[in-house]
Amino acid sequence: MDPFKTAKEILENISNEVIDSPELLESFRMKYLATKNIIKPLFGEMKDVPVESRKEFGFLLNQLKQNAEEKYQQWKQYFEDQRKNDEQAQIDLSRPGDPILLGSRHPISIVTNRIIDIFVKLGFSVAENREVEDDWHNFTAMNTPQDHPARDMQDTFYLLNSTEYLLRTHTSSVQARVMSSQKPPIRIIAPGRVYRNETISARSHAQFHQVEGLYVDKGVSFADMKQTLLYFAQEVYGPDTKIRLRPSYFPFTEPSAEMDVWMGTETEKNKRLTKGTGWLEVLGCGMVDPQVLANCGIDPEVYTGFAFGIGIERSAMQQFEVGDIRMFFENDLRFLSQFKSAF
Ligand code: PHE
Numbered sequence: 252m253d254p255f256k257t258a259k260e261i262l263e264n265i266s267n268e269v270i271d272s273p274e275l276l277e278s279f280r281m282k283y284l285a286t287k288n289i290i291k292p293l294f295g296e297m298k299d300v301p302v303e304s305r306k307e308f309g310f311l312l313n314q315l316k317q318n319a320e321e322k323y324q325q326w327k328q329y330f331e332d333q334r335k336n337d338e339q340a341q342i343d344l345s346r347p348g349d350p351i352l353l354g355s356r357h358p359i360s361i362v363t364n365r366i367i368d369i370f371v372k373l374g375f376s377v378a379e380n381r382e383v384e385d386d387w388h389n390f391t392a393m394n395t396p397q398d399h400p401a402r403d404m405q406d407t408f409y410l411l412n413s414t415e416y417l418l419r420t421h422t423s424s425v426q427a428r429v430m431s432s433q434k435p436p437i438r439i440i441a442p443g444r445v446y447r448n449e450t451i452s453a454r455s456h457a458q459f460h461q462v463e464g465l466y467v468d469k470g471v472s473f474a475d476m477k478q479t480l481l482y483f484a485q486e487v488y489g490p491d492t493k494i495r496l497r498p499s500y501f502p503f504t505e506p507s508a509e510m511d512v513w514m515g516t517e518t519e520k521n522k523r524l525t526k527g528t529g530w531l532e533v534l535g536c537g538m539v540d541p542q543v544l545a546n547c548g549i550d551p552e553v554y555t556g557f558a559f560g561i562g563i564e565r566s567a568m569q570q571f572e573v574g575d576i577r578m579f580f581e582n583d584l585r586f587l588s589q590f591k592s593a594f
Contacts, residue, residue, distance in 0.1 A: 283319035418446035422463035430547035460563035467556030476557035504537025
């Protein structure tokens with residue numbers, strides 16, 4: 252038997268083998284590549300090949316192995332691809348998809364953004380700052396004396412073992428932040444979360460939101476404040492809305508006032524809302540106390556300003572008829588998903 256001839260025959264057979272099913276591929280593998288394949292015995296014939304032809308014979312045998320392996324791999328890949336295609340063809344494209352849950356704005360964000368939009372139209376820009384605040388920005392700069400009750404542990408959350416750092420009790424701390432780092436004219440609106448050590452109930456919470464406003468420039472007057480706040484009230488409650496300013500007290504404004512909006516007593520709802528008076532309390536405001544300007548490095552002989560602070564939760568409860576303030580902080584989707592369309 253001529254081993255060369257046998258090898259060449261096998262080489263030819265390998266290329267002629269028809270493989271058109273995974274079963275035939277398996278027979279091909281058994282024949283040429285498995286442990287007992289028909290190429291292997293040829294290696295045993297090497298000793299009978301004349302020395303000068305051994306190199307050539309060795310080359311031929313390697314080629315056999317290589318060709319068989321290549322052909323096998325190609326067809327194996329082919330059948331694998333085919334199987335994957337078949338699987339995909341079985342996917343039912345007419346089946347309804349899994350719905351993608353759309354998020355929605357939190358009611359507090361909705362109300363906050365509405366307020367911001369109104370003041371942005373008047374040329375105010377948004378300023379945000381830290382919730383963990385130091386005593387100076389929250390109290391001292393804001394003219395709040397050392398013995399003021401707001402500084403009491405009863406009312407303020409101080410950081411553990413600290414009399415210096417606290418959770419801000421109002422967004423007025425942003426006034427101090429801005430005034431001590433910017434020069435007038437200053438026109439900012441500062442939304443954010445604030446904290447007070449209050450008993451949590453349906454009507455009050457230890458965390459809530461405010462929007463602070465501050466306007467400092469040469470010649471800013473109480474009349475400017477009143478007109479600005481009237482514009483705000485009419486944007487929120489309608490063009491015929493009436494406001495009144497009641498004298499009040501804040502350590503950082505002088506004079507200070509509280510702004511009420513006339514809701515009337517015609518409807519039961521408004522009667523309840525205004526405790527029978529027809530007036531709804533909306534915000535605290537006043538002319539920035541000259542001492543506060545001075546504390547922040549602004550010359551009170553040159554500049555004046557007004558500031559106001561709007562509570563968000565009460566307004567949101569009223570607008571969306573939410574009866575319990577705790578709902579805003581529970582992240583219950585059954586509650587939150589009700590505000591989908593209220594942008
Ligand atoms: N910081 C005050 C509060 O939390 C509100 C306020 C802000 C009053 C600005 C006057 C001016 O009640």
